[in-house]
Amino acid sequence: NTRRCCYTSAAWDHLNHELLVTDKQGFLEAWNIYTDRRLLVQQLAGIGTGALGSGRAAVAAASSAAARGIERCGSEEAAGYSELLSSCSVILFARRPCLFVTSETQLQTWTVLRDLKFEEYEGHSDAVVGLACAALDDSYSGKAEADEHTKTNGFMLFSAGIDNVLCGWDWYDMSCLYRLREPESEIACMAKVPDATMVATGNQDGTIRLWSCDTGSTVLLYGHRNTVSCLDVASRKRMTLLLSAGFDGQIGVWDITRRQLVKPRLECMFRAQRSHRNTLQQSDSAPEGKLANDPHLRQMLEEDSGEEILCIRYCPGTSSQTTVSVPKLSALGISPNSTEFRPDTFLTGGNDAVIRLWHLSTFELLCELEGHTDAVTCLQVDANFVISGSEDATVRVWNVSDVKHGQQISVLRAHTQTIRDIVVLPGHSVANLASCSADGTLKVWDYTSLALDADDLAAAEADSGTMPDVPEGGKVLQEFHSTGSGGFQCIAHCQPRNELLVGTRDGRIVVHALP
Secondary structure, X not given: OOOOOOEEEEEEEOOOOEXXXXXXXXXXXXXXXXXXXXXXXXXXXXXXXXXXXXXXXEEEEEOOOOEEEEEEXXXXXXXXXXXXXXXXXXXXEOOEEEEEEEEOOOEEEEEEEEOXXXXXXXXXXXXEEEEEXXXXXXXXXXXXXXXXHHHHHOEEEEEEEOOOEEEEEEOOOOEEEEEEEOOOOOEEEEXXXXXXXXXXXXXXXXXXXXXXXXXXXXXXXXXXXXXXXXXXXXXXXXXXXXXXXXXXXXXXXXXXXXXXXOOOEEEEEEEOOOOHHHHHHXXXXXXXXXXXXXXXXXXXXXXXXXXXXXXXXXXXXXXXXXXXXXXXXXXXXXOOOEOOOEOOEEEEEEOXXXXXXXXXXXXXXXXXXXXXXXXXXXXXXXXXXXXXXXXXXXXXXXXXXXXXXXEEEEEEOOOOOXXXXXXXXXXXXXXXXXXXXXXXXXXXXXXXXXXXXHHHHHHHHHHHOOOOXXXXXXXXXXXXXXXXOOOEEEEEEEOOOOEEEEEEOOOEEXXXXXX
16 A cells, blocks of 8 residues: 555455455555556545536546546535544446445445546646637648548647747647747736637737747747736737736737737736725826836835636627527526627636626626635536636536626536636536646536426525525536646647647646546
8 A cells, every 4th residue: 555554345346357455545456466557546435525426527537548437426525524434345237346435424325437537748847828629611721641530530729838939739649749839938817819829828928929849930929918828819800919918907909910920919908806906006196107106105005915827718790599498507697698799708717706797899798707715716607697617616607698697607616726727618518628637637527417306496585585605506417637757737628539648747738538
């Protein structure tokens, strides 16, 4: 036992010829005794205690040779994370082994999943901060012979890390086609520009670099005074805008429509957070030049760290009715369908735990979404829904069909630490969201599912006289655990291959196949 504690029970899976053992620290191990190889190590005690609710969850883990997983069918739970597991047994149901694990206060039932596709690739020496899967259009013609496979396959992968390396990957065999290095500052974020090989990165020194990965040429953009922490691209009818934000609390809007012929132009730079810095700068009582000449006030402006922006996301507008099929939300009287015109907008989130919705043309603040108790770290948009992750370890779902009055409709609780990234999974009937966290887990959700059904909600309303303000929601459909020490950092979804790509804090790229 690598944890140097006693094993407490053992069971033999005669169908798969595997030995399952548990120990005092609450870990389950699966062994192939013929090859003397450990196939799985998974901590069971306390998993999902107050976190997975009543939903089913698939937990995947892997050794260097094979991927195995366990899926919880149900449990009678009690608190305690490393509770002693006193016994385990395997029972065969319809040729599918079911694992029962008991302790002093709970019984857990698990189903073993096998042959889960799980691949890892190394290309960075430090944390991966950005991933993007890009489709190649017909006009693209790479000069390198290695690009032929990529062009045939139709798309490729880009990754960026804080080791200041930008990599382009051939999806045909996941070979690294090129490695470009940022020469001046540390890369903090990345966004894919709608060109076959055009990528934008935000840097720690406040600059933005546009990369032509095909030729290696770059263009450097100046405007921010501190780390550029997030980027996104707004593709409109005849214009492509690059949205940037950072630790200086400012939002930059750049016109990159004619980026191949004309250097991108800064359309607007404005401050998003309403802090004492903004109050001082707009104070009518301050005479002209007072802020520039007063060192005390200047120090207050520079030390105002509460206005850092950590995420930004483009929210396309609608010119006609938008229909979203989420019947599970009808129990709350929520209508995600919008019959009104909704302009192009974008969202920002930061250290003040508030999500702000902005008009993309006038830069007017349309509404503020409050509900998180800690910094907002990531944002995604799914039709009229905004989905946010935070350092408070929750994922929250908002309805912004009315841009002036956004409404929080559910909160998803299954992680125990900061939510680092989320991604919407289009084209899935049930699995529609993935999230990764600093707790080392990647979870696939049905975020439209509510913890209480219509009858439960009606009973709760009858007991208390009111409907719950923010109902618990979301069902965890699948769960993966990091096999490294660094945990997960960022996610991307490759829709053509139905795979999740995850960047880790130790520089690996992990590919998980979705069911």
